[in-house]
Amino acid sequence: MAKQISSDDYISYIALENDKVVGFIGLLKKLNGPYMILDMMQVSSECRGQGVGRQLFELGKAEAIKAxxxxxxxxxxxxxxTIAFYRAMGSGLASIPIKELAEKEPYDLQMICPVIDCNRYSEMKLTENMIRWII
Structure with missing residues (x-):
């Protein structure tokens, strides 16, 4: 189950299994040029490889499309x-990194994932495991 938490500046989804948080994704609402910034994402080690990360990432893409x-x-x-996951989701290296982010985390890889070709997610329905929760 995923719950959405929203504020003026941030969109978050948490993935729950038996009322335990097993993953989350956080996105900045304000676009930086053509980009929506995926600020944080994590899936617990025991739930990796089960599609939790993919579902959270797809929700992130859907939010980017809506924005x-x-x-x-x-x-x-x-x-x-981490890099293998993002590549499997269709991400590649950013040709022009966002300077502030690259300077803040100099050892991170700056990546982008196109969402404009992902229209199937724009109408994505939340499954019983993906419940929307807005604050």
Whole structure:
């Protein structure tokens, strides 16, 4: 189950399993040019490989589409597992990194994931495991 938490500046989804948080994604609402910034994402180690991360990432893409963004921008931790995940989601290296983010996290890889070709997510219905919660 995922719940959405929203504020004036931030959109978050948390993935729940038996009322336990097993993952989350956080996005900045304000676009940076053509980008919606994926600020944070994590899936607990015991739930990796079960589609939790993919569902959260797809929710992030859907939010980017709704906001009019062309891409998700990701300042990704440089671990092999993290980079492999984002690449599997369709992300690649940003040709022109956002300077402030690159300077803030100099060891992160600056990546983008196109969302404009992901119209199937714009009408995505939340499954029983993806419940929207707005604050």
């Amino acid at each position: 009019g963004a062309q891409d998700l921008y990701i300042s990704a931790c440089s671990s092999e597992e």
